[in-house]
Amino acid sequence: MKPREIRPGISWVGAVDWDRRLFDALIPLPDGTSYNSYLVKGSQKTALIDAVDPTMRHVLLSNLDHLDCKCIDYVIANHAEQDHSGAIPDVLERFPKAEVLASPKCKGMLVDLLAIPEAKIRAVNDGETVSLGDRTLEFIHAPWVHWPETMLTYLKEERILFPCDLFGSHLATTDLYVTDEGQLHEAAKRYFAEIMMPFRSNIEKHLTRLKEYPMEVIAPSHGPLHNRPEFILKAYHSWVFDKPRNIVVLPYISMHGSTQRMVEHLVDALAHRGVSVKQFNLTSADIGKLAMALVDAGTLVIGTPTVVIGPHPNVAYAAVLANALRPRIQFVSVIGSYGWGSKAVEQLSALIPNLKVEVLSPVIARGFPKEEDLKAVEALAETIAQKHREQGFA
Numbered sequence: 001m002k003p004r005e006i007r008p009g010i011s012w013v014g015a016v017d018w019d020r021r022l023f024d025a026l027i028p029l030p031d032g033t034s035y036n037s038y039l040v041k042g043s044q045k046t047a048l049i050d051a052v053d054p055t056m057r058h059v060l061l062s063n064l065d066h067l068d069c070k071c072i073d074y075v076i077a078n079h080a081e082q083d084h085s086g087a088i089p090d091v092l093e094r095f096p097k098a099e100v101l102a103s104p105k106c107k108g109m110l111v112d113l114l115a116i117p118e119a120k121i122r123a124v125n126d127g128e129t130v131s132l133g134d135r136t137l138e139f140i141h142a143p144w145v146h147w148p149e150t151m152l153t154y155l156k157e158e159r160i161l162f163p164c165d166l167f168g169s170h171l172a173t174t175d176l177y178v179t180d181e182g183q184l185h186e187a188a189k190r191y192f193a194e195i196m197m198p199f200r201s202n203i204e205k206h207l208t209r210l211k212e213y214p215m216e217v218i219a220p221s222h223g224p225l226h227n228r229p230e231f232i233l234k235a236y237h238s239w240v241f242d243k244p245r246n247i248v249v250l251p252y253i254s255m256h257g258s259t260q261r262m263v264e265h266l267v268d269a270l271a272h273r274g275v276s277v278k279q280f281n282l283t284s285a286d287i288g289k290l291a292m293a294l295v296d297a298g299t300l301v302i303g304t305p306t307v308v309i310g311p312h313p314n315v316a317y318a319a320v321l322a323n324a325l326r327p328r329i330q331f332v333s334v335i336g337s338y339g340w341g342s343k344a345v346e347q348l349s350a351l352i353p354n355l356k357v358e359v360l361s362p363v364i365a366r367g368f369p370k371e372e373d374l375k376a377v378e379a380l381a382e383t384i385a386q387k388h389r390e391q392g393f394a
């Protein structure tokens, strides 16, 4: 896609990747993504804010040609991850006088990851500004969004925030700005769950600090731009600050129907007690949807049969994922079955050390669940409903 003008002299010059289906060889991208890069021309200097994934370097360079860009003075590297920094060496080759501006930690990472000569990079401090003449860029250090070196760039005169990954969405679209807020909310929530959620406490501080910065546009490095910043700020506020909701997330596997019977019984018992359940059969579940469900849930119940003496490997994978994402759930339990012996509960517990949760008594049936097993499942449902009421989860 050709450059798009945001304001006179300020253009989107990135690349839309309609076909990408996996990020970090892990995260599903059902709607593709974009790598947004921005050219900001001042009366005296020109800056490029972030580059693109190296696979799309030709698109960025072609967009700069299209704008007849003859000189870039600064390349702002908000983040060292390659989907935004990978094409910086190509930009420096085309514009050898350009200076890269990055946080001190990012400077080291650009040298390590991309072999950019150290002398080409100037470390900028938190709150430092650089003048482009009639336009001013301010750098806001924002570590752990989602790497330790990240910063945001604020264009003061136009009140535009360039936050790189923060407030982004993996969404390939021809729309420069968000047009469908429902679709954007879904994509941004998926993005938050998979990338930002483990760093919620850092993001909490950054959101509080950003209240000092009036914004007319938020221009992230993935997905469409926000010309109603309050929409995405409100969504982030809810994902970061609000209490968990009256929701149980239930990822499970069943091999011969025993765990399935217990899952069905638990879902029914919870629903009758007014607790919403999001059930994921891990043989076919979209891991991104599971991550999204964890953003709001108060409780995680894991359903597993016993394979040899441990949990089913797909269930172990889901537990490792939940542990990495660090959702704000407060209660965890396990239901499932075994044939002759099981250490599934102990092994699953060992996989989730990051989750600061109260563990509710698991229910593990020998073979197909009997009457007493189903009663224990109902008791678990009652305990969950009561805990959620006590915590005020709505």
Ligand code: FEO
Pocket: 079, 081, 082, 083, 084, 146, 165, 221, 222
């Ligand atoms: Fe879009 Fe952390 O890179």
